[in-house]
Amino acid sequence: MKQHKFKILLMIVVVLLPLAAVELATFLNQSLSYRSPVGVEGTEQTPRMQGIGDEQAEAEQEAREKPYEEAEYREFPVVGSRVAVWVIAQLHLLFAAFVLAVPIFALIIEFIGYFSKDPALKKRYDRLAYEFTKLLSTSFSLTATFGAFLTFMLIILYPKFTNYLMSVFSPTFLPYVLLFFAEAFFLYSYYYGWGKFSPRVHLALGVGLNLVGTAIMFIANAWLTFMTSPAGISETGALISTWEAVTNYTWMPINIHRIIANVAFGGSIAGAYAAYKFLQSRSDEERAHYDWMGYIGNMVAIAAFLPLPFAGYWLASEIYAFNQTLGLTMMGGAFSWLFIIQAVLIGNLFLAANYYLWLGMGRIEGAERFHKYIKYLLVAITVCFMVWATPRSIIATVEEVRAMGGSSHPVLGLLGVMSAKNTAVNILILSTFMSFLLYRRAGKTAVVEWARKGNLAQFAIFAAVCVFVIFLGVYGYFVETAVRIGLSIPQVLSVLIAMVAITVIDVFLFRGAKKGDTNWGKIPAVSQYVLIFLAVTFTWLMGLMGYVRSGLRQHWHVYAVIRDTSPDAYTPTLGYATQVVSVTVLIFFVFIGLVFWLTSLSDKKSWQERAAEEAEKKARQAQAGDGGWQPEPAMLRESNPADAS
Amino acid sequence: MHLYVLLPILAVMLLLQWRKVGMLVWLFVYWIGIFVILKYGFTTPVPQSVISLYMGIITFALIIYISWDKKRFRAVVDPLVAFMTRRRYTVPLVLVVVLIPSLVATSVYLSRTAPVQAPFFARTVHPATPASISAFSTDYDLATLDNPLRPLESDDPQAFARHVANGRAVYYENCHYCHGDDMTGNGQFAHGLNPIPTNFADSGTIAMLQESYLFWRIAKGAPGLPEEGGPWESAMPVWENFLTEEEIWEVVLFLYDFTDQRPRAREEVH
Numbered sequence A: 001m002k003q004h005k006f007k008i009l010l011m012i013v014v015v016l017l018p019l020a021a022v023e024l025a026t027f028l029n030q031s032l033s034y035r036s037p038v039g040v041e042g043t044e045q046t047p048r049m050q051g052i053g054d055e056q057a058e059a060e061q062e063a064r065e066k067p068y069e070e071a072e073y074r075e076f077p078v079v080g081s082r083v084a085v086w087v088i089a090q091l092h093l094l095f096a097a098f099v100l101a102v103p104i105f106a107l108i109i110e111f112i113g114y115f116s117k118d119p120a121l122k123k124r125y126d127r128l129a130y131e132f133t134k135l136l137s138t139s140f141s142l143t144a145t146f147g148a149f150l151t152f153m154l155i156i157l158y159p160k161f162t163n164y165l166m167s168v169f170s171p172t173f174l175p176y177v178l179l180f181f182a183e184a185f186f187l188y189s190y191y192y193g194w195g196k197f198s199p200r201v202h203l204a205l206g207v208g209l210n211l212v213g214t215a216i217m218f219i220a221n222a223w224l225t226f227m228t229s230p231a232g233i234s235e236t237g238a239l240i241s242t243w244e245a246v247t248n249y250t251w252m253p254i255n256i257h258r259i260i261a262n263v264a265f266g267g268s269i270a271g272a273y274a275a276y277k278f279l280q281s282r283s284d285e286e287r288a289h290y291d292w293m294g295y296i297g298n299m300v301a302i303a304a305f306l307p308l309p310f311a312g313y314w315l316a317s318e319i320y321a322f323n324q325t326l327g328l329t330m331m332g333g334a335f336s337w338l339f340i341i342q343a344v345l346i347g348n349l350f351l352a353a354n355y356y357l358w359l360g361m362g363r364i365e366g367a368e369r370f371h372k373y374i375k376y377l378l379v380a381i382t383v384c385f386m387v388w389a390t391p392r393s394i395i396a397t398v399e400e401v402r403a404m405g406g407s408s409h410p411v412l413g414l415l416g417v418m419s420a421k422n423t424a425v426n427i428l429i430l431s432t433f434m435s436f437l438l439y440r441r442a443g444k445t446a447v448v449e450w451a452r453k454g455n456l457a458q459f460a461i462f463a464a465v466c467v468f469v470i471f472l473g474v475y476g477y478f479v480e481t482a483v484r485i486g487l488s489i490p491q492v493l494s495v496l497i498a499m500v501a502i503t504v505i506d507v508f509l510f511r512g513a514k515k516g517d518t519n520w521g522k523i524p525a526v527s528q529y530v531l532i533f534l535a536v537t538f539t540w541l542m543g544l545m546g547y548v549r550s551g552l553r554q555h556w557h558v559y560a561v562i563r564d565t566s567p568d569a570y571t572p573t574l575g576y577a578t579q580v581v582s583v584t585v586l587i588f589f590v591f592i593g594l595v596f597w598l599t600s601l602s603d604k605k606s607w608q609e610r611a612a613e614e615a616e617k618k619a620r621q622a623q624a625g626d627g628g629w630q631p632e633p634a635m636l637r638e639s640n641p642a643d644a645s
Numbered sequence B: 001m002h003l004y005v006l007l008p009i010l011a012v013m014l015l016l017q018w019r020k021v022g023m024l025v026w027l028f029v030y031w032i033g034i035f036v037i038l039k040y041g042f043t044t045p046v047p048q049s050v051i052s053l054y055m056g057i058i059t060f061a062l063i064i065y066i067s068w069d070k071k072r073f074r075a076v077v078d079p080l081v082a083f084m085t086r087r088r089y090t091v092p093l094v095l096v097v098v099l100i101p102s103l104v105a106t107s108v109y110l111s112r113t114a115p116v117q118a119p120f121f122a123r124t125v126h127p128a129t130p131a132s133i134s135a136f137s138t139d140y141d142l143a144t145l146d147n148p149l150r151p152l153e154s155d156d157p158q159a160f161a162r163h164v165a166n167g168r169a170v171y172y173e174n175c176h177y178c179h180g181d182d183m184t185g186n187g188q189f190a191h192g193l194n195p196i197p198t199n200f201a202d203s204g205t206i207a208m209l210q211e212s213y214l215f216w217r218i219a220k221g222a223p224g225l226p227e228e229g230g231p232w233e234s235a236m237p238v239w240e241n242f243l244t245e246e247e248i249w250e251v252v253l254f255l256y257d258f259t260d261q262r263p264r265a266r267e268e269v270h
């Protein structure tokens, strides 16, 4: 029955298509140009033809007489040049971030596998690292394609300025291209050489891949940080020293912030891939595998995410240091509203990441004893999130401002400042760490005799650091700015020390501990959507912050040196900017969907096998006779065991 | 805080901890309770934008709270499903179905018939400075401008004290009507102004700015503000018309001296 339907449909299409084609051809033929009736060709000149001829000649003459002029800008239809370059650059950046990040943690996982003693574990880690790497080859081509696209867009739409950048950075372009070759070599030999080279050679290839990738990013960062914080040029923009232009004020902070952020982003995207595979899985075995993969992806993302606020503060303070105006535009001026959105996104990341860990406790036997702690963690995280998201300059109506007696609220004003936010973010980090710790010990029972004392010590450290961090936060209100900024350092340090100390105790505490089983794959499906949510949020955050970094220059190509005189020089409204970011993120996920799909193709059985299966199924159906519905074998068995190859 | 709002709500919340009630009731009480505290619990009302932000976070947290534990989740969802499917709830169900759209309609109606007021304007309190300004027939590059009197603080404390004293005189002759005797922004004129004069004692104002910023703001006043600072709203006068350059630097010294604050240091630029 189904097949009949299909045939009928096909027939209709087959009939309709040529009809439509004929219709279209006649329409085009008629509408495009005037044609003299058949048979009178050339025998009669109408005045219309004369007119057309004259017009053409005139246009040609005009074009010939016009002197050659270098274009400063060209227009892009509908959305304008700025948005066109913006979207393409952001897509390029997102893919580049992914391509740079995956090798970092794939290599780390491969190393873990290499050093683990248990052969089963060794194999598992190796396979996981390989699975992450599989995502690379398509993404790498897409990155390169978008890179070329971006270059053309820059040359077409901003020829003069691009030329200027070339003149400042000319010595960096050739190395960039050469490194790109090296990157391709390493990437493909790392990927295709999996299991083909000896482990050490393969690891060395991975290290090479990472080094080259990082170098590429550092060079590209030089170009864009130069635009924000120019150095090495005169006041009119003439080049004095390319090296100084490269090592400009925000170069290193962006390098660092990006490496870390890329890993966080890459981990979350890999986690989303695992979630996508998990949700498609038909067998428990597959679910177990992809649950584990998602868990590791998320771990990578969170581990990289925790130090980001500090890298971010460093970046922000360097921007301030370079130029107060830039700093104020960012944190206090037109762009400060975007940081409220940033804070909300970051808070959501924290909440969702913890939620995922808690959901994950469900797969561990014996985790129930820890359930009671989770609500306290949730309360702590929620309160810190609220403090973290409290705006410094509040959006308020006239009446509300009047009621507050000024633009700052007596209570909220206290929460909106740096002391409070630093404290909040430190406690957020510490709580997330505690969630992870609970997760780690969920199924374990310590057997060492000092277990009680060890637990107490851990808790004491945790409590002491919390008190210390809060104390410093409160103390910050009573000292001047310079001291206050200085206070963030002991805060961070104490959190770091606490995390290290607690981990060390933990390692010894659970030596030879009794373990409950971890039932990978036994996790509610919600958790997988949480992974996808995390990936989308990270992507959105990157898009937003990329805009902040770039838009901060406002009407300058190179801040305070080379002015943007194009029609697009104005700063778009915040609402519009967030819409552009959203559309970019959507486009990115369409492409990343393509990457996921292409990557999972390699897991699929060959069409011959599938055809054979189909035939077998039919044969069985025929055997069973014509009556009644039969469960299809494919629905009972797992249909495509992962990596059957 | 309005204790008469806060205490009863906290009492109800505590009571719920003791007496076992359905998860759904608990959820409802907490959500509404927190909302009421935010909305009515503060002596100075919290702006709606912040309440929405907070309630969003709270909602998200509550969803996590109920959904990560299967039992809790069932305890919330089952009664809801029962409510929607059981015969005996038909009448209340119809009521709810009618009530929700009517509430939405009412709130739309109320928001459309809001009292006449000026359109909302998101004024930026500390907008970015222009790169340079010209005043007193000089061009100042604000990125490098420093208070010429500041070095005296360590070089010649007596001269410094004299300048601070001059600054005091300038302040009490010109500024205290608005910015207040004690610099908290509550001078005689303050209640008539919107935005109100800046409170210099607040650690979030002059302490986080460099002196060049103050020089710009004092010399150029409200008309010198960029668009996002709402120059048409602020009453801050253009003091370059009334004071000398030195007097401006002196009053800047005095602002910091009186409030016991330090200007934001200029970081080393390489």
Ligand code: HEM
Binding pocket: A093, A097, A254, A257, A258, A261, A262, A264, A265, A305, A308, A309, A310, A311, A312, A313, A315, A316, A346, A538, A541, A542, A543, A545, A546, A547, A548, A549
């Ligand atoms: C609160 C302190 C932070 C500040 C001031 C800050 C500031 C910035 C700025 C200005 C950029 C633009 C750099 C660029 O596009 O090249 C940026 C990029 C970014 N930030 Fe932050 N950030 C902070 C914290 C965080 C946190 C906690 C995260 C966590 C996810 C984060 C994630 C990112 C990402 C993903 C990028 C894009 C990196 C890239 O361009 O490849 N930031 N940040």
